[in-house]
Amino acid sequence: SQWGEENLQALSIQEGEDVTMNCSYKTYTTVVHWYRQDSGRGPALIILIRSNEREKRSGRLRATLDTSSQSSSLSITAAQCEDTAVYFCATRAASSSFSKLVFGQGTSLSVVP
Amino acid sequence: NAGVIQTPRHKVTGKGQEATLWCEPISGHSAVFWYRQTIVQGLEFLTYFRNQAPIDDSGMPKERFSAQMPNQSHSTLKIQSTQPQDSAVYLCASSPSDTEVFFGKGTRLTVV
Numbered sequence: 654s655q656w657g658e659e660n661l662q663a664l665s666i667q668e669g670e671d672v673t674m675n676c677s678y679k680t681y682t683t684v685v686h687w688y689r690q691d692s693g694r695g696p697a698l699i700i701l702i703r704s705n706e707r708e709k710r711s712g713r714l715r716a717t718l719d720t721s722s723q724s725s726s727l728s729i730t731a732a733q734c735e736d737t738a739v740y741f742c743a744t745r746a747a748s749s750s751f752s753k754l755v756f757g758q759g760t761s762l763s764v765v766p
Numbered sequence: 767n768a769g770v771i772q773t774p775r776h777k778v779t780g781k782g783q784e785a786t787l788w789c790e791p792i793s794g795h796s797a798v799f800w801y802r803q804t805i806v807q808g809l810e811f812l813t814y815f816r817n818q819a820p821i822d823d824s825g826m827p828k829e830r831f832s833a834q835m836p837n838q839s840h841s842t843l844k845i846q847s848t849q850p851q852d853s854a855v856y857l858c859a860s861s862p863s864d865t866e867v868f869f870g871k872g873t874r875l876t877v878v
Contacts, residue, residue: 759808
């Protein structure tokens with residue numbers, strides 16, 4: 654597997670809390686994709702971070718990438734119930750463009766009122 | 767833009783029957799991917815096409831699975847002699863470049 658520490662995890666937090674999801678990868682990559690999947694739908698890209706961007710923000714989302722430790726994280730600030738979903742990190746299998754995306758096992762996040 | 771369209775959304779087949787899953791990628795996207803998703807295995811890559819040509823089928827079970835892309839507007843995944851372990855959600859995705867991949871809603875295949 655390309656992924657080291659990330660196994661399917663389940664997190665349950667209360668609305669308003671902050672949460673961070675982590676993943677590590679074994680194959681060198683310059684781009685990490687974060688996808689979210691809602692029930693009954695396919696995954697959708699929520700943030701993409703490149704190696705020259707140690708941190709990237711999009712609304713309440715914040716992604717980090719540390720190529721030296723081959724790890725990435727996704728944080729959600731002040732989580733809302735609508736953030737309930739499964740979150741995946743993914744990288745390209747090879748350095749060339751258009752290679753397949755390899756996904757981690759995902760984190761199932763439940764945000765309760 | 768209707769996104770990636772997959773049909774049918776649900777399919778039930780008897781053990782040993784054939785199942786064909788259809789995918790219509792987003793117009794103009796040059797890459798089409800097929801993935802399989804189960805609780806145990808997660809999101810598994812099966813195969814992908816670029817400009818209709820098969821590029822990587824390293825995830826395809828060799829004997830009963832096949833995929834084709836006869837034209838720019840659709841791709842099919844065929845499973846012969848379906849087995850209960852083939853039960854999964856099959857996801858098709860397309861991409862215009864090496865960045866974002868757009869997924870369809872998937873086809874839930876149940877083999878009974």
